Amino acid sequence: MVLIDHTLYILPDSPTTPFAVLGVALSLSLGFRNNAAYDRWWEARRLMGGLISDLRALARELDLFLPDTALRHHLLRLSITFLHLHRLNLRGQSPDAATRAMLRQTGLDATAPHLPDTALDALNAALATALKDGRIDGFAARTLTTRLGSIALNQAGCERIATTPLPYVYSLLIFRTVYLYCLLIPLALISPEGWLTPLFVGFIAYVFLGLAEVTEDLAHPFSPSQNALPLDTICRSVEISLAPHLGEPAPPPLAPVDFHLS
Numbered sequence: 193m194v195l196i197d198h199t200l201y202i203l204p205d206s207p208t209t210p211f212a213v214l215g216v217a218l219s220l221s222l223g224f225r226n227n228a229a230y231d232r233w234w235e236a237r238r239l240m241g242g243l244i245s246d247l248r249a250l251a252r253e254l255d256l257f258l259p260d261t262a263l264r265h266h267l268l269r270l271s272i273t274f275l276h277l278h279r280l281n282l283r284g285q286s287p288d289a290a291t292r293a294m295l296r297q298t299g300l301d302a303t304a305p306h307l308p309d310t311a312l313d314a315l316n317a318a319l320a321t322a323l324k325d326g327r328i329d330g331f332a333a334r335t336l337t338t339r340l341g342s343i344a345l346n347q348a349g350c351e352r353i354a355t356t357p358l359p360y361v362y363s364l365l366i367f368r369t370v371y372l373y374c375l376l377i378p379l380a381l382i383s384p385e386g387w388l389t390p391l392f393v394g395f396i397a398y399v400f401l402g403l404a405e406v407t408e409d410l411a412h413p414f415s416p417s418q419n420a421l422p423l424d425t426i427c428r429s430v431e432i433s434l435a436p437h438l439g440e441p442a443p444p445p446l447a448p449v450d451f452h453l454s
Contacts, residue, residue: 193378193379193382193389194378194382194386194387194389194390197382203379203382204379205379205382205383206376206379206380207380208380210380211373211376211377211380214373215373218369218370218373218400221365221366221369222366222400222403222404222407225358225362225363225366225404225407226403226406226407226410228358228362228411229358229407229408229410229411230410232353232358232410232411232413233410233411233413233421235349235353236350236353236413236414236421237413237421239346239349239350239353240346240350240421240423240426242342242346243275243278243343243346243347243350243426243430244426244429244430244433246339246342246343246346247271247272247275247343247430247433247434248430248433248434249339250267250268250271250336250339250340250343251268251271251433251434251437252437253332253335253336253339254267254268254336254437255437256332257328257329257332257335257336258322258327258328258332259327260322260327263318263322263327264437265438265439266298266318267315267318267319268434268437268438269294269297269298269438270298270300270311270314270315270318271311271315271343271434272294272427272430272431272434273291273294273295273297273298273300273311274308274311274312274315274343275426275427275430276290276291276294276427277291277307277308277310277311278308278347278350279423279424279426279427280307281306281307281308281351282350282351282354282414282423283414283415283416283423287302287307295307298311298314299314300314308347312340312343312344312347315340316337316340319333319336319337319340320333350414353413353414354414357411357412358411363404363408366404366407367404370397370400370401370404373396373400374393374396374397374400374401377393377396378393381393406419416454418452422446422453422454423454424446424453424454425445425446425453425454428443428445428446429445431443432445
């Protein structure tokens with residue numbers, strides 16, 4: 193546009209006031225969308241933190257109420273398997289080799305339609321059998337099933353976020369407005385800035401489009417992107433916490449790859 197203005201045709205000189213007003217309105221819209229996306233990201237992190245707390249508490253409660261070591265270890269392995277299946281379900285991925293080995297070890301049906309629920313159902317069935325056989329009393333059964341209910345509640349909250357994206361119209365309106373703004377603002381900058389207009393327009397586009405893309409990333413907290421939650425690391429932290437209850441050495445924490453935890 194600067195080249196056209198200097199060589200072929202003098203473009204109309206637009207006042208800066210309309211663009212200033214539109215820029216403020218666009219900033220407010222981007223801020224609203226960014227807050228909505230960050231709320232989703234933070235709620236997802238809180239729900240995953242709740243799962244970590246519940247699984248650690250479940251391990252302590254099993255130590256307290258269930259003297260049968262073999263059954264206790266089986267329930268703990270089921271809980272770890274559930275968390276990995278939950279991670280894969282949130283990301284829309286199929287079980288990997290390590291998770292398939294967990295499925296075989298715990299005897300879960302790998303063809304079940306909802307694998308995380310299958311793991312929780314197996315936990316509940318094992319507790320019901322233990323209560324029937326007299327290996328736990330009614331108070332222990334009530335405490336442990338309440339814990340399973342809390343786990344299921346956090347699971348459902350994560351799935352609600354994963355399956356309910358931000359309304360598409362938010363993204364459509366924001367990106368269309370940003371593109372239109374960046375295409376028209378040279379008309380207000382050509383006259384005062386001249387050949388520096390591309391530099392200023394590039395900076396404006398970088399800020400607005402960058403904010404829009406960051407929001408798009410934060411709105412999907414369970415995706416495999418670098419700004420999403422590190423679900424692999426969260427699962428490993430639970431494995432580390434539950435290893436002493438299984439009588440096993442704790443696995444090492446996951447190390448960042450290119451400064452990024454998966």
